Amino acid sequence: MELPGGLPWGGVLHRSFRFKPVTGRLELTLGESGWSARSHPERVTAVLCAALDLLGDENGVSMDRVRSLSVGDRQFLMRRLAAHIDDRMFWLTAECPECREKLDVPVRHSELPVKPAGEGYPEAALETSLGLIRVRVPTGADQEILAGIEDDDLALRALLERITSAADAENGTTGVDVSALSENEVTSIEARVEAMAPEVASSLLVTCPHCQRENKVPIAPYACLERPVGELFSEIHQLAFWYHWSEGDILDLPRSRRRLYLNLIDRTRGMHGARPFLEVG
Ligand SMILES: [Zn+2]
Known part of the structure; x- marks a missing residue:
């Protein structure tokens, strides 16, 4: 089993991972991780650090590595962890908004769809009014920092500052003045990131057996935190x-x-x- 994106570490993209066997200690960490973590992303970092036996290569699992994973890889790992702990079939339920009948969908964590990373992952070059910039997919470290920013506009700006860089011949890479980017440029950055980033399904398309309407039934990517x-x-x-x-x-x-x-x-x-x-x- 490999990560749908991969961990960029030491100039190489690592895709291997392995979980520890399921013990009571691991189950307890999952349940109690919410008590000490300051934010949801920090909780995911703590749980993955406790659950992973291998990430990338044999040099161990560190908090830095888990934070450096892309958001999609972290969601993928949390879903795989749910399957590792208990992969029995369960029922997703929803109400059809058309005919109000109940929808029951049988699901298994390990069988949920995953979109692999796109070309160039985890970084791409983009031509902008500020010149050529590099943009990378967001990571757990970005999520942890953004979790502390309540204002949406400020959070988007902080994210753009973190994931973009400009190639500067004299000084290596430098920051990008993201406030000078046009709205269209921001939209193309978002689109480029979305095309590159791996993703796990956050909803399933289900045809209602009563009225044949196609419904999107949401499925939480972090279900194993709710055990x-x-x-x-x-x-x-x-x-x-x-x-x-x-x-x-x-x-x-x-x-x-x-x-x-x-x-x-x-x-x-x-x-x-x-x-x-x-x-x-
Ligand atoms: Zn229906």
């Missing part, structure tokens, strides 16, 4: 109660092994009949 962790705590509690293992030891178990022990506990409790939980054993 509840309550069940994990109850599983930790059961294992600690029966085996007297520490919380840390239980969190380190691969999920498959944790489930296996929980099944054994259920079977043992079954053999003791339907006595109240606290009397068993």
Whole structure:
């Protein structure tokens, strides 16, 4: 499995990645990442740092690398992570705006469409009134900075300043005075970036079985951040109660092994009949 875009690092585009096995610790990080992160992009960075075992090459996964990934690659990784944790089929539901009937769409995270990066990714040259400029696709680092800017116009300006550069023969690359760009030029920068950037589907086209209308049903790219962790705590509690293992030891178990022990506990409790939980054993 490879990134649809790739991580530009050390002059090379790296596309390999691998996730760690699913343990309670990883599930807990997913659930609790929202408590400490200041913004959504920071949360995604923290989760990917915790979940990835390899990004690019064997030199490890660093926060810098995860931040340097393009937005589309980060969304792709979050969707792959959702599939890595649980790739069972689930139902997307929506209401048809035409006939008001309920639409149920069976979905699997791993089967959702992905648009690969376009030609030239992650950077392109564009002729403007300010001369030839280079423009690159936005990254996680850009998103983290933009998350702190509330005003939309200021955010767009900050983004344009970050993703553009001018080739200057004497000084290497220099910044671009983005306030001097015309509206049309800004539109062509956006179009160029969109053509280059990889993308994961944010909606599915579904034909209503009742009125045949084509509907766009939205699907969140960061669904795995919404997984509840309550069940994990109850599983930790059961294992600690029966085996007297520490919380840390239980969190380190691969999920498959944790489930296996929980099944054994259920079977043992079954053999003791339907006595109240606290009397068993
Ligand atoms: Zn309908």
